[in-house]
Amino acid sequence: MKTLVRFFREEEGIGTVELILILVVLISLVIIFKDQLTALVNDIFSQITSKSGSIY
Numbered sequence: 001m002k003t004l005v006r007f008f009r010e011e012e013g014i015g016t017v018e019l020i021l022i023l024v025v026l027i028s029l030v031i032i033f034k035d036q037l038t039a040l041v042n043d044i045f046s047q048i049t050s051k052s053g054s055i056y
Helices: 002-009 016-032 034-055
Strands: none
Touching: 016 034
C-alpha cells in the first residue's frame, strides 16, 4: 500500500510544460521544412510505385 501511495505522490517524469514545448518544437519543424518533407515523401512513394511493378 505504501508503494502505491508513493507512486501517486511522485513528481518525477515529464510535465505538462515539457510536453507542450516538445510539441511546439516538432510542429515548428514540420512547418519550416514542409516543402522538403513533401518532396521527400513524394519521392519515396514514387520509388515504391516504380519498384513494385518490377516485383510482379
